[in-house]
Amino acid sequence: MSTTSKRTALVTGASSGMGKEIARRLIKDGFQVNAAARSVEKMDDLARLGARTLRMDISRDADITAAVQTILDEADGVDVLVNNAGFGLYGPVEDVGLDEARYQFEVNLFGAARLTQLLLPKMRERRSGTIVNVTSMGGKIYTLLGAWYHATKHALEGWSDCLRLELAPFGIKVVIIEPGLIETGFGDVVAGGLLDRSGTGPYAKLTQAVAKSTRDAYDHGRGTKPDVIAGVVSRAVKAAKPRTRYVAGKYALPMIKIRAWLGDRVFDRVIMSQMR
Numbered sequence: 001m002s003t004t005s006k007r008t009a010l011v012t013g014a015s016s017g018m019g020k021e022i023a024r025r026l027i028k029d030g031f032q033v034n035a036a037a038r039s040v041e042k043m044d045d046l047a048r049l050g051a052r053t054l055r056m057d058i059s060r061d062a063d064i065t066a067a068v069q070t071i072l073d074e075a076d077g078v079d080v081l082v083n084n085a086g087f088g089l090y091g092p093v094e095d096v097g098l099d100e101a102r103y104q105f106e107v108n109l110f111g112a113a114r115l116t117q118l119l120l121p122k123m124r125e126r127r128s129g130t131i132v133n134v135t136s137m138g139g140k141i142y143t144l145l146g147a148w149y150h151a152t153k154h155a156l157e158g159w160s161d162c163l164r165l166e167l168a169p170f171g172i173k174v175v176i177i178e179p180g181l182i183e184t185g186f187g188d189v190v191a192g193g194l195l196d197r198s199g200t201g202p203y204a205k206l207t208q209a210v211a212k213s214t215r216d217a218y219d220h221g222r223g224t225k226p227d228v229i230a231g232v233v234s235r236a237v238k239a240a241k242p243r244t245r246y247v248a249g250k251y252a253l254p255m256i257k258i259r260a261w262l263g264d265r266v267f268d269r270v271i272m273s274q275m276r
Contacts, residue, residue, distance in 0.1 A: 008078045009237075010034040010071065012058055012115065013085030014051075015042035017184035018134065018226040022082055025230035026237070027051055031080065034071055058085040058111030059103060068118045077122025077129075080237050083112035084134040088149045088190045090210070092203040101148045108152035109159065116163070120172075127171040130237055133160045134177045134229075137252040141259045143271060144210050145194065145203075164244060175236045176245045179229050180252025187218025209275045224249040 009026045013019035015037035023035045027049050035046045036056040043053040054067045071078060089096065089104040116131060123129030138146065139153035157176060164174035191211040198207040217223070229248055236242040247253050259267040 006030065006032045007080070008032045008034065008071070008075050009080035009082065010036060010067075010078045010115075010119070011082040011084060012036045012056065012112070014046065014053075015039045017186075018179065018182060018229045019082075019084040020046065021226040021230035022084060022233050023051055024049065025227070025234050026080070026082075029234055029238070032075070034067075034078070036067055037085070058115070059106040061114060064111065064114050065118065068115070072122070077119055077126070079128070080130045080132065081116065081119055082132045082134065082233060083115065084132075085111060086134070086152075088146070088186055090145045090149060090190045090194050090214075091197045092145060092207070093147050095198045095201070095203065096148055104148045105152055105155070108149075109155050112156065113159065120167075123172050124167075124170045129171075130173045130175060130242070131163070131167075132175045132177060132233055132236060134179065135160070137178050137180050137247070137249070137255055139176075139178060140256045141267070144275065145198075145207065161244075173242055174244075175242050177229065177232060177236070178245060178247045178252055178256070179224075180247075180249030180255070181217055181223040182226050182229060182249050183218065183221075183223040184226060187214050191215045206275070213274050222250075 009031040011019055011023040011026065011033060014023040014035035019037065023033050023046050027033050033051040034054055035043050035051040036054040037043060038055065038057045040053050040055045043051065047053050054070060056063045056067045058064065086108045089100060112133060133156055135156045136153045138150050139157040142150045160174055160176050167174060191214045194207050194211045198204065232246045232248045236246055247256060258270060
């Protein structure tokens with residue numbers, strides 16, 4: 001789609017974790033990568049590899065439109081959009097303010113939606129392009145105290161399915177990536193926020209148990225390296241007919257299957273057993 005022979009990509013949330021590894025892999029695959037995140041200085045390593053780094057707070061429309069305009073000024077849109085930016089807001093529903101919940105949706109759903117809207121016209125004109133939406137195994141399952149996080153990931157799954165159908169006539173592919181437990185800063189962010197918000201009070205016992213189990217699960221060496229997800233994205237982008245969904249990473253496939261095959265009551269017991 002670009003005006004040069006080099007295919008272009010935009011990866012959000014590229015300052016760390018999966019986003020950084022996805023950007024690095026797409027550079028290796030020969031893409032001109034636009035790497036976007038709030039902290040540009042954390043993407044200096046990607047810039048040295050040839051990426052264009054863009055300051056973008058995915059919750060701010062002005063940042064999104066400015067980043068898109070920067071890309072359009074130098075290329076005729078992008079061939080690949082990877083909506084990866086996101087974070088996990090955990091806490092009892094009673095304790096989480098609705099402003100926080102709305103922000104969770106702004107980052108995990110509406111930011112991706114706005115970016116997609118702005119980049120779609122060029123893809124549609126060219127009748128080609130791939131949109132990769134990074135959801136989570138959390139888009140198919142649920143965990144304790146994760147009501148708002150899972151709500152966003154379930155929403156992104158449904159949004160992506162509808163988007164895939166409406167864009168198919170224009171030759172645009174929509175792919176969902178469902179990572180499992182990946183070694184990023186996710187666990188520390190979730191646990192820290194939980195304890196700050198509900199470490200005391202009526203939900204204190206449950207909160208402390210969830211925070212401990214989360215930190216234990218994400219302890220160094222216990223999860224899947226983020227470059228595994230980068231490899232999955234690479235394969236999906238290269239495929240002439242990619243799958244609609246790719247499940248990858250520790251626990252993702254078994255947890256999704258347990259919930260789908262054995263039902264909610266059994267899955268409830270599985271989740272609660274982790275708190276003992």
